[in-house]
Amino acid sequence: MEKHDLIIIGAGPAGLSASIYASRYKIDHLVLGQNLGGTIAWAHKVENYPGFTSISGFELAQNFLKHATKLGGTIINQEVVNLKKVNGFLVLTAGDKKQYQTKTIIIATGTKRKKLGVPGEKEYLGKGVSYCATCDAAFYKNKVVVVVGGANSACSGALHLAHFAQKVYLIYHKDNLRADPVWVAETKNKNNIEIIYDTSIEAILGNGEKVDSVTLNQPYHNQKNLTTNGVFIEIGGAPIVDLAKSLGVKTDEQNFILTDNLMATNIKGVFCAGDVNAWQKNCQQAIVAAAEGALASLGVYQYLNKTPEKTP
């Protein structure tokens, strides 16, 4: 079985920053990640990461990957499907069935998109329903689309879609958008985005092949059904914690992982960074995830140095 001092699960901003710092601390490590680059690759434009006044999320993610690799990090494109403790070591199984043994791990698994939970959502996934405006916007050239949500990813998604679609309806169940003020201003000023406040979607309808409308919980311009070619659900993310929970890692009531200030969880040798961590749940941003990745590697470094005799 391949053995390491540290394995980082997840190759987004948190995991890749952890790898950069682990390389600088000369910690023997490996990154196992799916969707290399992480969620930031979905952002059509990132304008709040220091050093880049404006960069596409995809390019920023590629820069993170190149940086981590250049410093010596090995990044393997694999999902971790199982995690357990055996004789004090952590044993990980990847999707290709290969097993790895390690003294420490950093869980940097991020979040998965939240579902709306309405009829038609599952049925029309990939047939008009999408959770990624950046990935699918180009399919909606000159079409009408609906974006559901009112925070950063909804506004960013609506603005990206507005470059392609003829009309974008942004449907939010509250009376005010809660994205960063810059996003709110840009969204409100875009002439092909129409914001429908205090409204939610009850169902997504279509002809079996593709979406053709949504049913609103209350009429808009006297219509309960709004005609649309696509529905983009941008209502935030839920932490990916199955592996962590299988080890007994403690989470808060919303399932975000609890850590100390060097990102150590309640389980010895298990650290956590990024969007999955409870520290940053009110500021889920690449810069914060990267900062936590750096702290987690420092935590691992101190753990490995302080307790080598106790460390398996």
Ligand SMILES: Cc1cc2nc3c(=O)[nH]c(=O)nc-3n(C[C@H](O)[C@H](O)[C@H](O)COP(=O)(O)OP(=O)(O)OC[C@H]3O[C@@H](n4cnc5c(N)ncnc54)[C@H](O)[C@@H]3O)c2cc1C
């Ligand atoms: C549309 C959109 C726009 C955004 N715009 C901005 C912006 O402008 N500026 C900004 O700072 N932030 C932005 N964000 C937020 C930013 O993307 C996140 O805060 C950041 O990516 C979190 O980094 P992370 O490494 O914690 O998690 P993620 O980036 O989500 O990375 C986690 C990775 O772990 C992988 N993973 C999960 N489980 C496993 C497993 N079992 N095995 C292996 N790998 C696994 C996932 O596939 C993923 O690739 C945006 C987000 C979205 C959705």
